[in-house]
Amino acid sequence: MAMTRQKTRYLLLGPAGLWYAALLVLPLAVVLVYSFGERAAAGGYAPAFTLAQYANLGSRWAAFKNTFMLAPAGTLAALLIAYPLAYFLAVRVTARWRTVLLVLVIVPFWTSILIRSYAWIFLLGGRGIPQLLADLGLGDLRLINTPFAVLLGIVYGYLPLMVFPIYVSLEKLDKRLLEAASDLGAPPWRRFMQITLPLSLPGIATGSMLVLILLMGEYLIPQMLGGGKVFFVGNALVDLFLQSRNWAFGSAMAVTLVATMLVVVTLYMRFLRRIGAARDDVGLM
Amino acid sequence: MQDDKAPITRQKFIEELLRYKKGSVSRRHFLGVTGLGTAMAVMGVPLLRPSRAFAQGIGDQVVLATWPNYHDPANFDTFAAETGAAVQVNVFGSNEEMLAKLQAGGSGWDVFVPTNYTITTYVEADLIEPLDLSKLPNYDATTFEARFAEAGSVRGKLYAVPKNWGTTGMAWDSTKAKAPFTSWKDFFDITKTDFSGRTMVHDYQLTTIGSALKYFGHSFNSVDPAELADAEKLLIEVKPHLFAITSDYQPAMRNGDAWLTMCWTGEGKQMNRDIPEIHFALGKDGGEIWSDYYAIPKNAPNREAAYALINYLITPEVNAREAMAHGFPVADSRVNALLPPEVLSDPILYPAADLLNAQEFGAAVTLTDPNRAEVMARFKSA
Numbered sequence: 001m002a003m004t005r006q007k008t009r010y011l012l013l014g015p016a017g018l019w020y021a022a023l024l025v026l027p028l029a030v031v032l033v034y035s036f037g038e039r040a041a042a043g044g045y046a047p048a049f050t051l052a053q054y055a056n057l058g059s060r061w062a063a064f065k066n067t068f069m070l071a072p073a074g075t076l077a078a079l080l081i082a083y084p085l086a087y088f089l090a091v092r093v094t095a096r097w098r099t100v101l102l103v104l105v106i107v108p109f110w111t112s113i114l115i116r117s118y119a120w121i122f123l124l125g126g127r128g129i130p131q132l133l134a135d136l137g138l139g140d141l142r143l144i145n146t147p148f149a150v151l152l153g154i155v156y157g158y159l160p161l162m163v164f165p166i167y168v169s170l171e172k173l174d175k176r177l178l179e180a181a182s183d184l185g186a187p188p189w190r191r192f193m194q195i196t197l198p199l200s201l202p203g204i205a206t207g208s209m210l211v212l213i214l215l216m217g218e219y220l221i222p223q224m225l226g227g228g229k230v231f232f233v234g235n236a237l238v239d240l241f242l243q244s245r246n247w248a249f250g251s252a253m254a255v256t257l258v259a260t261m262l263v264v265v266t267l268y269m270r271f272l273r274r275i276g277a278a279r280d281d282v283g284l285m
Numbered sequence: 286m287q288d289d290k291a292p293i294t295r296q297k298f299i300e301e302l303l304r305y306k307k308g309s310v311s312r313r314h315f316l317g318v319t320g321l322g323t324a325m326a327v328m329g330v331p332l333l334r335p336s337r338a339f340a341q342g343i344g345d346q347v348v349l350a351t352w353p354n355y356h357d358p359a360n361f362d363t364f365a366a367e368t369g370a371a372v373q374v375n376v377f378g379s380n381e382e383m384l385a386k387l388q389a390g391g392s393g394w395d396v397f398v399p400t401n402y403t404i405t406t407y408v409e410a411d412l413i414e415p416l417d418l419s420k421l422p423n424y425d426a427t428t429f430e431a432r433f434a435e436a437g438s439v440r441g442k443l444y445a446v447p448k449n450w451g452t453t454g455m456a457w458d459s460t461k462a463k464a465p466f467t468s469w470k471d472f473f474d475i476t477k478t479d480f481s482g483r484t485m486v487h488d489y490q491l492t493t494i495g496s497a498l499k500y501f502g503h504s505f506n507s508v509d510p511a512e513l514a515d516a517e518k519l520l521i522e523v524k525p526h527l528f529a530i531t532s533d534y535q536p537a538m539r540n541g542d543a544w545l546t547m548c549w550t551g552e553g554k555q556m557n558r559d560i561p562e563i564h565f566a567l568g569k570d571g572g573e574i575w576s577d578y579y580a581i582p583k584n585a586p587n588r589e590a591a592y593a594l595i596n597y598l599i600t601p602e603v604n605a606r607e608a609m610a611h612g613f614p615v616a617d618s619r620v621n622a623l624l625p626p627e628v629l630s631d632p633i634l635y636p637a638a639d640l641l642n643a644q645e646f647g648a649a650v651t652l653t654d655p656n657r658a659e660v661m662a663r664f665k666s667a
Contacts, residue, residue: 042410042653043381044388063666126542142482144542145529227529228488231666239665242385243490244658 028258034251043245053252060253063236066222067257070147070232071215074154075162075208081155082162082207087196089163090170102167105160113157117224120156124149124225145227153221158214162207169203170196205272209265216261233257343370347590350375350383350397352577353533354552355449357610364597370590378532379489380652387412387582394582395591398448401436401576402491402647408439413580415442420592423600425619433576433616436646445578446599449613451550452636452644453492453573456557456565458544466545469499469568473523476545481526483544485534490661491647492547492573493520493530499570506648513660520664530665538563551613554633558612565633567640574644576616 035053040046057064089101108116122128124143133141143149173196181191219234228235233253240250347370361372375394377383380403386392388410399407407413418424424446426434437445455466463479466472473496476484486493495505497516507513528543537543538556548556553565579595581588597603605623608615614634615621621629629635651657 039655042406043385043655043658059663060666121536125537125540127540227527228531228665229524229527229529236662236666239662241389243379243381243488244655244662245381245385245388246655246658246662 031251031254031258034247035255037248037251039244039246039248043247045247045251048248053249054256056249057252057256060233060236063231063233064256066147066231067216067218067233068260070151070154070230071212071218074151074158074215075212077151077155078159078162078211079204079208082159082166083200083204086163086166086170086203090167090173105163109160113220114224116157117153117221120149120153120225124152144225145229147226147230149225150222150230153225154215154218157221158211161210161214165206165210166200166203169200169206173199201272201275205268209268213261213265216257343368343590343593344587345369346371346373347395347587347594348373348375348393349594350377350386350392350394352377352398352549354535354555355398355611355613357607359610360598360603360606363603364594368590368593368597370587370593372594376533378487379491381490381658384410384412384652392582393586395585395587396579396581396594398577399445399580400647401578402649403652404436404445404578404580405439405649406652407580408444412583413444414583415444416446416581417592418443420589421446421596421599423596425617428618430616430618436576437578437580445580446595447616448577448579448598449551449608449611450574450576450616451613451634452567452641453487453496453547453549453575454553454565454567456538456546456548456553456563458538458541459562459564461544465564466566467568468570469496469572470570472496472545472547472568473500473519476523476526480545483528483542484523484526485529485531485537485543485546486520486527487534487547488530488532488665490657491651493664494657494660495573495647495651496547496568499568499572502570505571505573505645506651508650508654508656510656513656517660517664520660521667524664524667549613550634551611554612554631557633567636567644569640569643571643571645574641574646576646 034045036049036051038046038048038050038052085105089098089105093101121144124130126144128143130141130143133139177195177199178191181195186194217234218232219238222230222232222235237250237253237257240246240253244250349372351374353376356374361374365371380400383397383399384403384406387394387397387407404413426443429447433450434447437443437447455469455472457466459465461480461483462475464471466475472484486496494513494516497519498507498512499505500519501512501515503509503512503515507516528537531537534543534546534548535552535556538546539560548565550565553563556563557565579598581591581595585591598607599617601617601619601623604615604617604620608620608624609628612634615624
């Protein structure tokens with residue numbers, strides 16, 4: 001009996017395992033193997049076993065720097081904007097309006113990010129917001145093709161992904177806890193800091209991870225709003241594969257990016273777990 | 286061709302009708318040869334509109350990989366209406382990118398537009414195959430100017446037919462410039478000073494590195510490491526002063542965000558036509574002269590449609606309409622005969638001989654040289 005049950009278990013795990021192997025492990029393995037290779041004479045990949053590609057990563061430092069600075073900055077900015085919005089939606093708005101407002105948050109997702117980024121090109125371009133500011137006598141501002149434009153674009157593009165997880169965690173919040181705190185004389189800021197914020201941490205964690213991971217691989221927005229000047233690792237990768245045709249170096253960069261992300265995500269999860277544990281201790285006292 | 290006015294025999298008419306139905310001749314040819322075109326024009330009756338699938342049998346789509354602002358969309362509409370095959374256009378910014386897509390396999394293209402210096406590489410990498418001239422009745426090798434057509438043949442086999450030729454110069458907003466631009470030295474010097482934040486360079490190693498090489502008087506095609514190091518140093522020095530690195534530079538020039546850009550002939554013409562303040566010139570210190578071609582990649586999914594599209598686009602009347610729309614010069618004398626004289630005497634399109642002689646055709650080695658690729662990549666991620 002025990003044997004067959006175990007067999008069934010493996011059998012049931014089969015499809016998921018195959019899926020995992022074919023769509024995640026296999027492509028990553030190919031990239032890993034390529035990363036130890038060389039650029040073929042006319043471009044592409046030539047088999048080799050060398051660490052030369054990894055040794056050369058320093059020449060792409062600017063791309064890593066931009067990614068590792070702008071992606072967390074974008075995530076933080078999105079969080080700071082999304083939290084009040086989610087709070088408002090989950091706590092302050094009547095049920096009837098809530099649906100309407102939630103739909104409004106989703107609506108931008110119905111349009112391709114490409115088209116919405118194009119709109120920003122016009123808004124940030126010389127005839128858009130800078131013209132308006134100049135007419136108001138606020139000086140000659142250059143917005144398009146700057147790191148600011150890229151940051152604005154990524155916050156704008158990924159905001160809904162941050163709003164929803166936080167919204168969900170706030171919506172589930174047990175209102176009786178707040179009432180109890182209030183009865184015991186806790187002022188609003190204290191209720192927020194000790195009840196609302198800790199209980200919405202899972203939403204914050206999910207949202208931040210979702211946004212951060214996607215941002216680290218971002219390509220389109222830096223390309224469009226950065227004018228090819230504000231380079232992310234994603235842009236460097238596209239360049240290495242499509243222009244330089246240096247697949248080996250591109251693979252080494254991709255492996256480095258994936259590895260860095262794994263480390264960051266693991267550390268972040270561990271950090272959150274520690275906060276969670278600490279909070280439980282406080283709760284027990 | 287036949288004398289259109291001579292009456293056609295019954296047997297000949299049936300032969301032509303069958304050829305037309307098989308798709309081996311165009312509707313225009315059929316109507317002309319049989320005299321029906323004249324008859325229809327007189328009577329005003331739209332006779333003989335063929336059922337699409339039956340007449341051509343080339344499928345319902347054809348994928349074209351080409352450059353920005355390089356076609357008249359109306360011609361694609363006409364092609365689709367006549368053959369039933371809709372043209373799907375993919376736009377690229379550099380030959381490197383096209384090569385990479387083909388090298389990776391499964392590009393899905395039926396026709397693409399490589400530049401002269403890339404074709405030997407495509408042949409050696411076994412990515413394109415010789416053209417079947419029987420499927421391109423509108424191609425006439427004798428009508429093309431040799432220097433713009435010769436790169437299409439490799440070891441005596443025709444792999445690509447010429448599309449347009451042109452130069453890579455610079456376009457600028459004359460209301461912002463104190464003096465006209467005459468050299469690549471001017472281009473980079475002013476970018477570091479008066480035009481800081483207003484200049485664009487191509488997202489394309491050939492022209493961007495090539496022009497930077499010209500700043501120092503090196504060859505446009507140099508792969509010498511020391512000379513490339515000069516170019517890289519200059520490019521990284523001007524990078525903070527650039528408005529953008531892009532091959533799609535018209536929007537920013539037209540709306541005034543950028544004042545100066547590296548620019549291909551026809552696009553310079555397009556901007557100058559619409560906004561006369563935008564001027565175009567070649568560097569007297571040299572730069573690029575080029576010729577683009579139509580070619581069919583191996584494993585093109587819609588091969589018949591690919592031939593039909595190329596054959597259609599090189600039809601002199603269609604090609605002339607293309608040239609009027611995009612403004613790039615054509616090397617085909619049959620097309621030039623159809624163009625208005627003011628186009629043929631336009632100094633943007635047909636620069637003075639001494640300026641033209643200072644320009645270089647790209648060399649095959651610049652496409653495949655790993656150092657040039659690396660210089661460009663380092664410049665962009667600097």
